[in-house]
Amino acid sequence: MSADRFASRWVGLVLVALTAVATLWLAVTGRLDLYVHPRYTVFVVVMALLALAAAIGAAVVLSFREGADAHAGHGHAGEHERGDGHAGDVDGAPRRRAGTRIAVVTGSAALVAVSIVVLVFAPPRTLSVSAAAARTDSTVGAVQGASEPSGDPSAYTVKDWSNLLRQGRDDEVIGQRAQLIGFVQADPDDPDSFALSRFVITCCAVDARPTSVTVYSPGWSSTLGVGDWASVGGTFAANPSVLSMSSVALLPSSVAPVGQPSNPYLQ
Template sequence: MSADRLASRWVGLVLVAVTAVATLWLATTGRLDLYVHPRYTVFVVVMALLALAAAIAAAVLLSFRDEARTHGHGGHGHAHDGHLHGDDHGGDGPRRRAVTRIAVATGSAVLVAVSIAALVLAPPRTLSVSAAAARADSVVGAVQGASDPSGDPSGYTVKDWSNLLRQGRDDEVIGQRTQLTGFVQADPDDPDSFALSRFVITCCAVDARPTSVTVYSPGWSSSLRVGDWATVDGTFAANPSVLSMSSVALLPSSVVPVDEPSDPYLQ
């Protein structure tokens, strides 16, 4: 079988198998949540197992079929090969075909290698601050699919407080004390404020949207950098800033830099 036909037949199966193995590896290492909502973890793992089983079965069937063809048509194949050699005498056909086969085989090998490196070797990372800035423009009103928070306000997340503020329920927020963890974004309007943000994931990382609350903390940039994670303990109040677009801000009693949490996304 020619190299180009061999490549076209097997590269797809190899890529399916690599993707399935990478998905299972992410699941066993607890990193699949960086890509999909936890409610879909079981579904994704089952689909990956089915894809891997299908790729293995297809590879076995193709191997048996190739072997059967080799044994069943060996004589005819030799005669055909002889005819081809006779047709190509004195021409550049064999050379061109050889170059094409080498190029296809090399390209296929590179594609498989890059896919393996991207899916397995490259460490999974959370969405970046630049992604939050880019996606913020697409967020209108409260986070889609979010319900009104209930229970003890001390357990509210960045998403909960942000939704209440986006709904104009400032009176319910002002005076509330809370402790929140998120990553730091600069306030484009006020250098004395920053946004404490988290990504909210509905299905997978593709649909993740940022949500945030404004923290009024003059001089914050001396101890924090954009993109750092921090835990802020404070009380919501009318924003004392005359520059910020937020009417309510979290006035911190403490701002402590922390490591990125193991579950960086909110659901």
Template sequence: MSELLSRWAGLALCGIGLVATLALAAAGDLTLYIHPRYVVFTVLLSIVGAGLFAAAVWVTATGREGAHDHDRPATGRESDDDHDHDHDRPAPPRSYRTLSSVVTGALVIASAGALLVAPPMTLSAERALSSASAVDGGGDVPRPSLVGSDPTRFSVRDWASILGSGATAGDLIGQQADVTGFLLIDDAGAVRVGRYAVTCCTVDAQLFAVPVVASDLREDLRSGDWVRVTGTFTDDAGATRLSPATVDAVEEPDAPYLS
């Protein structure tokens, strides 16, 4: 069993990754993990990888990668080192081999479950609440101009960058916001509506969030619910927050990340 796992575990993990990637692409869910601009590149690379994977399976199955000098006909000129270089090496303890087999098998099974069985999911509100979130857009997002623009077309990221630049409720009088995102309700009861932006993949995902007046929120809504919020900005206890006129529960968008 130990020898079997050592020969096939790596290939099994590669195969699981290839199947998962191509299955996500076929279902249109690959954008839950990478930016849409990289989908075609990822699929093409996976197809090339599938060809290399098939070749690797063939080589492993036929044992060509394990060719050894002992398989060559004897010439009568072999030195003792040609025969003893492996046999003098002590075998690892049986307990070590058993533990290694168990860990390797568990890794393969866990990978198959995570990539092939578990349904694809977007980054969660729990992740956002457990990490530092930037309502100012991280300082690297240009602030959209309110002059000559339709603010109802601004995204959560746009409003987050505007608020992060120091805009107050007084600066935003008469500006109507219309944003869609998921609710973030922390342990203190503070409410935000947020959304992730992805530059390359979910590893570099950045949260953008806009604070909302908690008292104006419907009681049946929970953290993580996707909502569409319309309203205006107001001064709430010295902080600029979005005061909702309407809050409607919506389905998670097909493209949940801002790009």
């Protein structure tokens, strides 16, 4: 089989199969939740299984077709050999075009294959503080698709408190105690405050958006660094800072560095 025919018939199927296997591997190892919302895990796994089954089925069909083409080709071999001797005069343009197609397909396939290998074998990295800064917009409202917090406020997350504050419900928040875990972002307006942040996933990591609450803690940078994960306990109050843009802040009674949670994203 020529390289051109291989590129046009088989490379796509191989990449589909590799992508499906990589997706299933992430699901088996428990890392798929770092890329898609848990509510879509079953859907993604089912689609990966269907894609793998389709790729295998198409490979079987192509194998039979290749065998039939090869058998038919033997029957015409003698006719080609009895040609008029001008085979060598065929224009080289089709061959050059075929070579270009092979190069493009091979390069694309190599890029996708390397990406799949990195996705499977490289340790997954969560979205960074720089990504949070790039995706933060202080003018937006509550996290899109967020549900109304309910139940015991002591179980509220950074997302829950942030949504209440963004809705202007300061009176409901002030005086409430909270114990929160998030990563540290510097407050660009007030060196005595920092933002305790989490990423919230709606569908997948691509659409993740940061949400945060302001923590008023003079001298915080002596024990915490930007990007560190911390557990902060305290009470919400009117922000004593005259520099911060936040009207309400968490006044901490305890601040302790912690490790990154196994699932760093909130849903």
